[in-house]
Amino acid sequence: MRVLIVEDELIIAEYIKGVLEDEGHEVLSVARNYSEALDSFQKNNPNIVLLDINLGEEKNGFHVAKKIQESSNTAIVLVSGNTTKEFIDEAKALNPNGFLSKPVKAIDLVLAVELAYNSFVKNSQMNNEIASLVSSSQQNEQSYLLRSFIHDMMNPISSLKHQVSRASSLNEEDRDGLKNKVNLVIDILKSFREIVKKQDSRAQKISIPNLCKKIDLINRYQCLSQEIELIISPLDEEVYGIESELLRVFSNLINNSVEAIEVSKAKDAWIEIAFIKVEDQIKAMVTDSGEGIQEDYREKLFTESFSTKGITDHSGAGLGLYSARESLRRYRHEISYNENSKNTQFVIEFYER
Template identity: 20%
Template sequence: MKLRVLVFINAFAVALTLSVANYYFQHSWKAVAVTFSATIVVSFIIFYYLIEKYVYSKIKLIYKQIHNLKLGRDLRDAIGEHVSADPINDVEQEVEEWAAQKKSEIESLRQQEKFRRDFLSNISHEFKTPLFAIQGYIDAVQDDDFEDKDMARKFLEKAAKNVDRLSYLIKDLDEISKLESGEIPINYTRFKINDLIKEVIEASEMKARQHKIKLVFKHKYDDAVLVTADREKISQVFINLVDNSIKYGREDGTTSISLFELHDQVLIEITDDGIGIEEKYLPRLFERFFRTDSSRSRQIGGSGLGLAIVKHIVEAHEQTINVRSTEGLGSTFGFTLQKAKQQIQFPNIPVLKN
C-alpha cells in the first residue's frame, strides 16, 4: 500500500468519525459536510507530514540498508540511493527473501557440519585401521626377537601392505584437495575416446580374468569418436570405474562400456551385472570414504576415495556424472565429455608457376 493511500484511509476514518459525532449533536447535514471536508484535508496533511517524517523516512533507510547488505555493499552506500515509490512493500519482500536465504544458508551449514563430522570420523577410522595393524605386526616381531624368521617375514609383509594402504590414502586425499582448489590444471587435448577405452580394457584384462569377469566394449573400435578433455585424467576416471565394476561384479559376469554421441557431447557408460547398490545409498555414493558395505569393501581393498576423485575430475571438465543401480542386478555409471569440434580441411590447391 502506498503512502498517500494509507494516509487518505486514516484521514477518511477520522473525518467520518467526527462527522458522525457532529450530526449526533447538531443534526445538520450542512455542518456535517463542512466538518467532514475540513477534517479530511487537515488530517491528510498532518498524517502525511508525521508519517513521512517519523515513519516512512526510517523505513526507506531500512530498505536501503537491507538492499545494500544483500548486495554486499557498505551501509554508508545506502544514503542517497534511489528507492521505489513503495518501500514498505519492498521491505516486506526483501525481508522475506533475506529470511529464506538465511534459512537456506543455515541448512547448508548444518549439512556441511554433518559432512565434516562424518568425514573426520571416517578418515580417523581409515587411518587407524592400518596403523593399528602395522603397530601390532611390528610389536609381534619385536616380542619374538626375530627367532621365528618365517613368521617375522610374513608379519613384515603384512605391515608393508598396510603402509601401502596408508600411502594410497594420503595420495588420494592430496589429489582430491588439489582438484578442489584448482591446483591441478585440466590440460585439454583432442583425442579418440575409442583408443583410450581400448587401452583401459587391455590394462584391466588381467585383473578382470582373475575375478572371472569379461570386459566388453559395445562400440566399434574403428568408429572414431573425438572428444576434448584431459586424456590422462579421463584415463584415471575409466580405470577407477572399471576397477570398481570388477571389485563388485559377480563371478562369470560382464562389464561393458558403451558410447552414445549426443548433440555436442559424448555419453560414456560403464555397466556391470554385479551386486548392485541400494537406492537409498545412491545420493551419497560419491562422498569421500562412503561405503555401502564397509566390511566387504575393506576386504576388497582401496582407499574409499575412488568415486570421489572420479566426480571431481568430471566436474573439473564442467561435465556431469550419474549412477543408476538395482540391488542384485548391477550398476551403470555414466559421464559426459565435450565432443571435439570438427576441423575444417581445405583441399590442396595447386600452385601455378610462371
C-alpha cells in the first residue's frame, strides 16, 4: 500500500521506512513537520498515514490529523511515546485507525499498518453501502410520503363518515349531504393513491442475501443500543418487490419488537429474521423474545385504524402493520401473525413469480 510517514526524527523515520519497504509497501515520502506533511499528503494521495504526534513545533500530529480528516477519508495510525491519560483522551477523540507506542517494534509496525488499513477499507465499504441505500430510499421517498399522507388522511375521514351516519342531531337530508361530501373526499384520496402506486413501479427481483445485509446495516445499531441480539439468517434466493419498501417492512417489524422488549424489560432479548423455503415458497419468519400479543387484539392487528400502543405490553404494532400488509399485497405477498409460536412471530409469505 502507499504510505506517508510523518516523523521529525530522521533515524526513526528511516527505520520505519525500511521495515515497510521490506514488506512490499511503497513509502511515498517522509515529512518532518506540519507543513511538509500536508504538502506531501496533497501531492501523493496515500492510502495510509503513519503520524508521529510530537513534531517538535507548535503544530503537532494532532493538528495534521484534524486537517487531513477535514479534507479526505484516509487511514491514519498515530505514533507516540506519550501514554498519559490526557494524551490518550486527545488521541481517542480523533478516532484514528490505529496507534503505535514508541519505541516501535518491526512486527508491531507491520501488523498495525495492515490491520488499520483493512479496518479502514471495511468501514469505507460499509459507509458506501449505507450511502447507496440512503440514495435508493430517497428515490422512493416522495411516493412513500404521499402514500403515508393519504393513509393518515383516510383514518379521520373514515371516522367522520361513521360519526355522520350515527349523528342523531342531523336531519336525514343534511346527514346524506354531509355523507356525500365525505365520500367525495374519500374517492379523491383513493384515486390519488392509485396514481401514486402507478408512478412507483420499480419492482424487480431482489437478492435475499443483499436484502438481509441492508436490514442489518439499518437496524444493527438500534438493537445494540438496547442490548438486543439481532440474528438474520438469509437464503440464497430472490424475492420480488421494491427494495426500499421491503426494507421499511422489516425495519418496522424490528422497531415494533425493540419497543416491546424495551417495555417488558426482558433479559436475554433477541430478534431473529429467518428466511426459509417450504415447498417452493419463500417465507420470512420475524420472531422476537416476547411472549406474544394478547389474544383479544390479534384479529385487529392489521386493521387500518387499530394500534396496540398503550393497550398491551407489546406496543408498537397497529398502523405500521396495516401499511406493511398493504405494501406486501401489492406484489401478492402476505403477512400474518403466528398464533402457534411461543414467542412473538410474524410470517411473511412471498408470492413466487
